[in-house]
Amino acid sequence: MDRVALQAELVAALGADAVLTDPVSLRAYECDGLTGYRVVPACVVLPRDTAQVAAAVRVCARNGVPFVARGAGTGLSGGALPVADGVVISLQRLRAVVSVDPVNRRAVVEPGVTNLDISRAVAAHGLYFAPDPSSQQVCTIGGNVAENSGGAHCLKYGFTVHHIHEIEVVLPDGTVTTLGGPAPHQGGYDLLGAFIGSEGTLGIVTRITVKLLPRPAAVQTLVADFPSVEQAGDTVTAIVAAGIVPAAVEMMDALAIEAVEAAVSAGYSRDTAAALIVELDGPPAEVTAQFAEVERLCHEHGTTKVHVAPTPEARAAVWKGRKAAFAAVGRISPNYFVQDGVVPRTRLAEALTRIGELADEAGLRVANVFHAGDGNLHPLVLYSEARGEHERAEHLSSSIAELCVDLGGSLSGEHGIGTDKACSMPRQYDDADLATMTLLRRAFDPDDVCNPGKLLPTPRLCGERPGPHRPHPLEAAGLIERI
Template structure:
């Protein structure tokens, strides 16, 4: 059902006609995020130029009960930015100013369309940087990171987005503008900043963020180690942490992920090896040297077959280029794939990877693994071919892997969020009372359910149907069955 012309005119008045996209072809560019298996074309796409226009657009949505979905760079992998067919997408791509870099108090104030890497580039002349390091940091934006509470390769030591965001300017569902948190990070009363951060766009839209900056480490040491089995690599991770060493990052890749990454960027990985670890330490030079010697000894003790230590900034960059290219590179060995995201205790890494392999064999599908081993945050990539009719099997396997993580004492998501993809799995992790409490909090911020509807919390319709406009079954079109 198309929005009335009066509503369209209201949006054009709140912004301007050129910033309201109505053409089907233009709107189709916003039909999905990085989870391309789910697609819905929005009624309109709004392109506000500043926070005031974001608030004005949301006020029109509130007045006319139009559902809206905030969108950043569209790099999310859980369907969190999936549009609503009879709603609007509010793109924050034009809000991309770095408003302030304060080297004395070590913080920066930015708009939501700024990328992680741009924050670090602006802080670098002051000997500072922004620690959260998602693999897509060159393109993912801070607004989306706030929505998903993104992590990344260096979250083992430095934490997630929530550990680095001090204050946020937020547009609520009625169009009002509030500030959550403080510029120092200290506040009295309920932590509404913490409630909002990671809420996946279901409580409002962030329009300005104050982030914490850290001193650039004095020393950084990086190694790439090959192992004869995933189990041996997993044991290394447990022993490193058990020794009291807190690396900046510990990443693991399996055979398929290594093959894809090496073919794509030629990072110097060993093709065919069962598992590889990237271990990075940073901090004071003496501390790094001592910890690095221990890490090397642990790797060798567990049968490391190759140990490559980055001897320069260029070699370190090459190692990370392979890891960060892995998701996209898998497209070279499979036409289609689902990227899953779950967490298990570190001590169960070998067990869960074995179970995932068995599940893939049973489904007749390959699974590549590349993940943040230091904190047990898995990223299994389920490879399939839609042309061969494997989509449903792959989708089922992907969901089963997420639920396996819960079974083994972990969680459904480490950083990609629940979104559309895992909403129906939420009861596997949370009881009825927990879900009801989440719904009440959501209603307190958004009583009419306009902010990113259909995400995170399970609903009967989404758990039984693929989202989007209704598509008749072929038997219905042939007149054999009727829709009730």
């Protein structure tokens, strides 16, 4: 469709103040947090409510124009990367906390509300929203739903999918519907579960009913230093094997600590190879007993120092450092890739050793920051664009993600596949798996206009053989059908 005609139709549907066409303004939407991929869209729309989101989607669907939903743009997998002739539908104006129900421990919010603002809105009731990505001050709940984000406390409390009752969504043809419901369990197919984590490929969420939790009665946090990342990794395995489920277990290596201390002076030891952050919460007697056991296990595995945060302010400083880690790495490297993979806890030490070997082979540095409790690694590949290291760094980053699969893990724990890792999906899933995912996607979006080119490998992205459709063996056997 002609770009000018598309812009005019969107202005007619939403109003001139809701459509951005200025080339300078459009550049602000050319990428998300993965800045290595950039595409300027044809236009950006800024709807104010569900009706306007649906109107924009209907314009796109009617004209076969691809569209991409966007929240705060903090994603790290290229999931909000625009399409050159397509439309970005920004949800930043949908930022109301619609209602709070403290009795039933739930709240209804719009997708542009930040993750942390949900907890702030319900704090007076002694409640909070448990998922806490490191970017929770700026990332939005709509993006959390799209990526099924977790955060530091996902070990004990789970991911976004475990804290959502119901969502209102606009499907790729402009239909508005509801998935899930007020009851904790719904009969029939779990379409809510399918939608959460679908990375914006099945529709756009416009209203979310979140589950709230009561604030824990007691919280204790420690930071333990170790002479090697392997020893710190083995300590994590020992803690969980002892039957203790901490609220959070995080780890940073020496490079990450160097960056954090330069940025926010959180109080970590600069002369240690690795720091393990362990937080326990719950009933006071239980926390006290388990905390003593965690300290014992840290000493048993060779810790050189244990610092217990004595006050809420001290705990806040510990977490300020951990959550600043990604941004802080800019202090020690002009450019970096943030990777996101998962390995079994029992293979943490092996994974870290192998990542170090891959980095040495590539002649690059890797800073490790991760949710150690559930094996969710966030290696940061440091490089210099000016020295021509981009391609080498990108290859190393992909190799680390695929290493996680080879060790029995996953390509992503919470950042998503997006554009960044779509070509690696066949490393984790076979043809039948990918074909089934494609059938589900096509059931929602038969015309491939909803965030195309993301999540699943395509010829355009991955160099697969182009040309006419060749039936999958399961399709030829009559076991599946093409929609």
